[in-house]
Amino acid sequence: MDLIERDEALTSLEDLLANILSGRGCVAVVGGPVATGKSRLLDTFAQGTAERGALSIAASGSPVEQDLPLGVLGQLIHEAPLVEAERARAMALLREGAQQDLGSDRLGQPHAQVVHALCTVLIELSERYPLVIVVDDAHHADRLSLLCLAYLSRRVRLARIMMVISHSDAVWESGSGAFSCAQLFSGPRCHTIQLRPLSRAGVLSLVAAQVGAEEAERYAEDWHTYSAGNPLLLRALLEERSEGRPVPGYRYGQAVLECLHRGEAELLGVARGLAVLGQADSLDRLLGIERTRLDKALRSLAMSGVLGSGRFLHEAARLAVLAELDPADSMDLHRRAAELRHDDGAPTEVIADHLLHAGPLDAAWVVPVLTDAAASALREGRVKPAIEYLRLAWHTACDERERTRLAILLMRAEWRINPAAPARRLTDLFETMQRGWLDGSDAVVLAKALLWHGKLDDAKEVFDHLAESDAAHGPETTMELAIAGSWLRSTYPSMKVPLGEAQPRTTLAPLAAIHRLESTAALTEVIVNGPQAEAIATAERILRVSHLDEMSMDTVESALLTLTYGGRPEQAAPLCELFLSEASARQAPSRLARLAAIRAEIAIRQGDLRTAVHQASAGLELMPASGWGVTVGGPLASLVIAHTAMGHYDTAHDLLDQPMLDAMFETRYGLHYLYARGRYSLAIGDVASALDDFQRCGELMDTWDLNAPDLFPWRTDAADALLRLGNPEQARHLIEEQLVRFGSSSMRIQGISMRLFAATSEMRHRPNLLRRSVDLLQSSGDDYELARSLFDLAEAYGKLGERRRAGMILVRARTVANECGAAFDTALPAAEEADTPAARDSGGEVTVLSEAERRVAALAAAGHTNREIAGQLYLTVSTVEQHLTRTYRKLNIGGRSDLPASLAF
16 A cells, blocks of 8 residues: 555545444445555554544454454454443353354354344444444454354444454455455445555655665665565565665565465465475466466465565565475475476476475486486586485485496586595495496596595506406597596506507597597696697697586696696696686686696796795685695695795694695605605705705606606705705706706796806806896796896805995895795895995886887896897897997986896896
8 A cells, every 4th residue: 555545544444433423333344465554554543543432442363263253253342341241141142152153154043143142232332332343354253253243234324333344355355265355244334445555656755764765766676676565574674674775584584474374374375385386387286276266366465565477576585485384395395396397398407406305206207307407507517506416316216326327426526516525435436346337437537536535556446447347448438548547647657557558539539528638648748758839739729718617627727737837837827817717606616726726836837926825725725635635735835835935934834744645645746745845844954854855756757757847846956955965066967967858948947957057156157157047037937936046146246246236136136036925035235235226226117218228228237248138139239338328318327337126127
C-alpha cells in the first residue's frame, strides 16, 4: 500500500465507525498481500476507538490454533467487559461448542443454537457500548469461529457493531481453505478495503527518512526492487543498509521467512520447492500440484514481495528458505529435482548440484553425470565444485575399476588446491596398480604424484610396470611415457627407468599433449646442453598460445623454466606475471604457488631480491611445505638466496633449519637447496661448509650431465670460497673452466666469472676485467651481480689510488644495491666518498643533454676511457671528446671527475 492509501484506509474505517454510533452496524474487510501493513492498520484504528466513544475488542488468527474450536471467538469473549452472569453463560457456551464437531459447512440444530447464543452475548454488549470487533489474520481462524463471525456479520444491521476483519490475499485466493472471503462476508453492510504494496515513491519516502533524500534517491531502484514495496522487508533492509544502500542479508532472509509463515502452508511449500529447483519451470512436477494452483501461489508470492519474475528477488532470500528446510525434506526435494532435471536434459552441473544434497541415489546415470560436471567445472576453473562432484561419484560408484579411474581424476583435481590433499590416496592407488587395475596414462599420473612426495622407489615400480604392460603400446600411453621420460631427465635425473624407445605419433595426438611434449623436451635440452636457440623459440611459441586450462600447467611451467634457465629471464618475467593473474582468477592455489616459485627464480636471475622474497614467500604461504613435497627446494632456495643477499641471515638460517625429504637431493630441487645453502654459509663466514655444498652441487650436475650455465654457476661460487680460504690457483682454475665451457653462452655467467677472475688477477689488471664484468652484467639485467662487480671495481680503483673515480663508482654501486634490496659493505671510507662530485650530484637528473651526449657521458661516469667509449659506441675518439666537451659546458662542470653518477644508468 502507498502511504497516502494507508491514511485513506484509516479514514475510511473512522468514517464507518461514525455510522455505528448512530446505530448502523457494518463490516469492513481489509485485504492485501502478506505483510503489507494490515495488522498495523487494525492496531492503529483500534487504539483510536475509545476517543470516539466506542469499545473495541480484538482477536487474531494463528496457524498453530487453527484446529482449536472457537479459539478466535474465545479471545473476543475473554476481552469483552461482561458482567459475571454473562461471562459464566458465555464460557459455558464456549465449552459446549468446543466439544461439538460441526462436520460440515452447514449448522446442525444444537450447533446453531450455540452460535446464536454466543453472538447474542456480543449483540447485548453492543446495547451498552458501541462495539468494535477487530479480528486480524482471519484466514488463520478456526472454522467454528469463522462461522460465528459470518453469522454475526449478517445481524449487525440493527446493532451498534462494527466488525473489522483482515485477511491475506495470498491464502484465500489460493482456494485451499474451507471458505472464501466472499462466502463469509458479503452484503450491503460489508465494505472492502484493499491494501497494496508501497509504491516506488512510498518506499523512497520511508527510506529518505532514515538515510537522507540524496542517498535514498541514489539507490532508489535497489530499495524498491528488493523490498517490492513490502513494509516488513523494507524494515529489514533498512536495518542492513550500508552507506545508504540496501545490503540484503540475514535479517532480510528472516523477514522473507516471516512473510512465508504468515501465509498458507502451500505457499511456503512452493517457496521451498522454488529455492531448491531454482526456477518455476517444472516446479509443479517437483511438488506434485496442478499448474493452475502453482500459478496462483506464484502470483501470491509475487504480490507479497517474496518473488519477482518467478525467482527470489535476492539470493539471501533463497538461502534463508533453504537453511530452514528440514534435512530430510531437503534431501528428498533435491533427489526429486535431480531426477527431474536429468529427465529434462538439463546441464550436468545443474543436476550434479542437486545430487550433492540429495543423499544416496541408486541410478546408472549418476556417476557419468557427476564426472561430466566435474570436467566442465575444471575447464571453467571452478576446482572446488569439481572436487565435490568427483568425491560423490567415487563414493557412489560400485565397480572397483571405475572407482580407480575416479580416484585418479579426484587426485588431479585436488592437486590444484593442495598437492598434499591427495597424498592419502597414493597408497591405495599404488596397491591398485599392483593388482593390475591401473594402467596407461593414469599410471603415469600416479608415478608423478609419487615422485612429487618423495616416494621414488614406488614411482620406479610404477614405471617398470608400465614398461612391461601391453597398455604401454597404446598411442596415449606412448605419448605420456615420452613426456615423462623427458621430464624425468630434467627434474628427477637420478631416476633410471625403462620407458621404452617408442616415439609418439604427434600427428594423431591432441594439441595439449603435443605442447606438453615440446615444452618438456625444450626444458630438458636447455638443462642438459645449455641455451639452445631452437628450444628457447619453442618455449616462446608455446607460451604465446597457452592458457591455464585443465592440462596445461606442466606445459607452462616447463616453457617458463626453459626461458629462465636458457638465460632469458627478461622474457620469462612478463609472461609469468600474466599466468599468475590467470591462476589467481581460476582459484587454483597450487598452480598459483608453483608460478610464484618460478617468478621468484626469475627474479633471482634478475637480481630483483624484493620480488624474489615476495613471490617465494607467497608460494610457500599458498601451499604448505607438506604440499610441496620434494619441490619445496625451489621456492625455499630462492628465499634463502634473496634473504642472504639482503643481509637477513637469521631469516635465512630459520628457513634452512626445516627438515627436508631425503629424496629431494636426488632431484633438481636438491641442487637448488644445496646451492642456496652454500650461498648462505659463504655469507656468514662458514667457508668450508659453503665449499662442500658448491662442490656437491657440481658433482651431482656432472653425474647427471646437467650443463645449463644459468642453472647454478657453482664453479664461480666455489672459486669465491677458495679465494677466501687462500687458494687462488684452484679458484682461477675453476673460473677459467667456467669461462671456457660457458663463457660465450651466457652474458650473466660470463659477467659473474669475470668478477671472480679479476679477484685472482694482479691489481693493475682488475679494473679492465671488472669494467668488462659490469658491461656484461648490465646487459644481462642482473642488478645484484652488477652491484657486486661495481663494488669490486670501486675497491680496485681505490687501491690503485684513483679515489675520485672510485668514489663515483661507489655511489653508483650503492644506488644499484639499494634498488635491488641488497646489503653490502662499502668499499671506501664515507669521508672520501662524500667528497666526490658524483656523490654530491647523484640525485640530479640530467635533461639538457642530447641522446648521443648522454650515452657518452654515461660511459664516462662509469669509469671508461675515451678509447673504450669509442669502441663500444662505434665512434671516433675525437667525436667522444667533442661530446664530452659539450656535456661539461651544458652541466657547468670542470671535467670527467665531476660527472653526476645518475648519468651511469
